[in-house]
Amino acid sequence: MSQARAWAIAVAASLALGSASAREARAECAPPASLRFEIADTIRRDKLGLTQGLEFRDGKLYESTGRIDGTTQVNVIDLQGRVTTLVELGTKVFGEGLTILDDEIVQLTWQEHLVFVYDLSGRLKRTMHNPRLGWGLSNDGRQLLFSDGAGAIYFADPKTFAIARSVPVRSVEREGVPGLNELEMVDGRLYGNIFQTRQIVRLDPSSGCIEATADLSPLWAAMDEPERRRIDGNLQYVLNGIAYDPRTQLFYLTGKRWRYIFAGRFVPATR
Numbered sequence: 001m002s003q004a005r006a007w008a009i010a011v012a013a014s015l016a017l018g019s020a021s022a023r024e025a026r027a028e029c030a031p032p033a034s035l036r037f038e039i040a041d042t043i044r045r046d047k048l049g050l051t052q053g054l055e056f057r058d059g060k061l062y063e064s065t066g067r068i069d070g071t072t073q074v075n076v077i078d079l080q081g082r083v084t085t086l087v088e089l090g091t092k093v094f095g096e097g098l099t100i101l102d103d104e105i106v107q108l109t110w111q112e113h114l115v116f117v118y119d120l121s122g123r124l125k126r127t128m129h130n131p132r133l134g135w136g137l138s139n140d141g142r143q144l145l146f147s148d149g150a151g152a153i154y155f156a157d158p159k160t161f162a163i164a165r166s167v168p169v170r171s172v173e174r175e176g177v178p179g180l181n182e183l184e185m186v187d188g189r190l191y192g193n194i195f196q197t198r199q200i201v202r203l204d205p206s207s208g209c210i211e212a213t214a215d216l217s218p219l220w221a222a223m224d225e226p227e228r229r230r231i232d233g234n235l236q237y238v239l240n241g242i243a244y245d246p247r248t249q250l251f252y253l254t255g256k257r258w259r260y261i262f263a264g265r266f267v268p269a270t271r
């Protein structure tokens, strides 16, 4: 056998192997279920923010904002929509995901590799280093879970931000689904909105498989006309914000510099 022919056979074999393993990866995930969002209540906030992280705690929403058309902040929003700023970071850094674990507020930054840890009053306790980009952030009660938009979720130590492992985001079609942004862990499942879409996905954080998808277009339909025009008129003002109150089992959804936060529930979509 010539060397060229041996090489050609090797390449063909590796391609066949590649497609077999791609089939295997696809076979790991079942086709996703379809969900829809039933709106139960609407909160009109009195100050806008470029929402990058949202979490529910003690009857209030905690929010991290980015610095587009505003500044990087940590805000508390009560259910009447009153916004109180706990931390004001100005325009030096770009705020991203936020979560609360063991009475510590953790806030990511986008490209600065800084992770800020505050007490519940907003006093800075420590700063950690994130080697990756910072997008969405949540926690499973033990570890931090974050995304960097590049197709994986990462598990990090809440005391040091050391990354223990990562899991690719998988769908039936592909491995490494990009754009997973704001996150929320609920009952062992991770909800995330996909950047620049109207879609929220629910995935199993152990396999990375997307189990369910929801089209959030009904939120746009629920906005008043001037607000919808304002949101649709700026490419930055995308869906981004998922919080959950385990007591009422209500989700709180919003977007970047949206006037409204929508409370409601995900239910199976009927065709």
Ligand SMILES: [Ca+2]
Pocket: 053, 054, 055, 098, 137, 138, 182, 183, 184, 241, 242, 243
């Ligand atoms: Ca969240």
